[in-house]
Amino acid sequence: MARFGALPDAVHDGDVVTHFGNPLIEQRQLAAGQALSPLADRALVEITGEDRLTWLDSITSQFVAQLAPGxxxxxxxxxxxxxxxxxxxVLEDGTTVWLIADAADAEKLAAWLQRMVFRSRVTVTLRADALLVGFFAGGAAEARIAASTPNGVPLIWRDPWTHTQPGGHQYAAAEGHPAAEFSWSIAVVxxxxRLKGPFAGALAAEALRIAAWRPRWSHEVDERSIPHESDWIRSAVHMSKGCYRGQETVAKVHNLGHPPRRLTALHLDxxxxVLPARGDAVFAGDDEVGQITSAALHYEDGPIALAILSRRAPVGDLIVHTEGTRIAAAQQVIVPADAGATAGVPRLTRLSRRPEGVDPRNAG
Incomplete structure (x- = not known):
């Protein structure tokens, strides 16, 4: 039986609960902090040992060496x-650091971490059968959660996407970033x-994530993705921590260059x-400029999507091609084309621009 198979009225797609009868009502309840969302598409990785934080800090993009319990x-x-x-x-409880990953990535992540242990005093364990439940903080749903406390600290991860984290950087220039209301949390139960409704399925949770411009590994990441493209530096990259794999590229693009692609939000006709699927092509006129990464029907905004576009894609209206249908899409820029190049390196005066009549051999 699926991990959440006993929940009443649950409609499953494999192990994932997609909805409980009405995804739009479920969205309202979830956004209002009233509903719980079973997350069978997430998995847990447990890391124990006295070196866990300094070791994890040395091999990943985030500064985690000084995390406190909770x-x-x-x-x-x-x-x-x-x-x-x-x-x-990432959630630290004082004894263990817990990683919450998309289910399709968790096994590979755990295997990579195990290969990186070497002589560090660390043990990595995949907890693929852990029960994870999402909710929005501050409402009745949070009060109904009895989170696991294996080491005395409730295992509730608070999504840092709500604001730019210390050491991070936001490229989105929009006033009133939608992440400010995205108080998403995930509890291990x-x-x-013992869970009590109301409940909301994956369709509701995904629609609210997309509306908050929140990137996710299973949707916004492909073999070319760098964190700048989806504004992921704001929550998952510390720009001034010590060395880690890939840091040179992160710094170079941020300080001197521009990401080759950019994430954008689309409001669909x-x-x-019909909703587009991940991978559907996005066009500007006759030119293909990108692909859909996520799409959903939002309870207030209607059909919405995230798309990864070429940096040179125009900022105006676009067309999405899906299942032989063309869907008009109004674009709201998340990562602007001029993102990056923050160092402000001064330009040197070219010799060809020296005043007329000045012989450089006699300068000075």
Whole structure:
């Protein structure tokens, strides 16, 4: 039986609960802090040992060496060229550091971490059957959660996406960033049968994530992704910590260059009763400029999507091609084309621009 198979009225797609009858109502309840969302598409990685924090700090993008019990953050694992390989939420409880990853990535993440242990006093364990439940903080749903406390600290991860983290940087220039209202939290629980509704399925949780411009490994990451493209530096990268794999690329793009692609939000024409799928092409006129990464039907905004576009894609309206249908899309820029190049390196005067009549051999 699926981990959340006993929940009443649950509609499953494999192990994932997609909805409980009405995804739009579930969105309202989830956003209001009233509903709990079973997360079978997430998995848990447990890291124990006295070197766990300094070791994790040395191999990932985030500064985690001084996390205190109950602290939450987020990290990325990058390849040597700065491309995103893995992503995880981080929760420290004083004895163990817990990583919350997308289920499709968790096993590979745990295997990579195990290969990196060497002589460090660290043990990595994949807890693929852990029960994870999402909710928005501050409401009735949080009061109904009885989170696991294996070491005396409730295992509740608070998503840092709500604001730019220390050491991070935000490229989005929009006033009133939608992340400010995204008080998303994930709790580890011991018994699914003890959960009390109302509940919200994955369709509701995904719609609220997309509306908050929140990137996710299973959707916004491909073999080319670097963290700048999806504004992930704001929550998962510490720009002034010590060396780690991929840091050179992160610093170079941020200080001197521009990311080759950029994440954008799309408000889709709702005339066609169809949502695009991940990978569907996005066009500006006759030119393909990117692909859909996530799409959902939002309870207030209607059909919405995130798309990764070429940096040179125009900022105006676009067209999404899906299942033989063309959907008009109004674009709201998340990462601007001029993101990066923050160092402000002064330009040197070229010799060709010296005043007329001055012989450089006689300068000075």
């Amino acid at each position: 602290d939450s953050t987020e990290l990325l694992v990058l390849d040597p060229q700065g491309r995103v390989e893995h992503a995880a939420g 011991d018994d699914a049968a 709702g005339t066609e009763v």
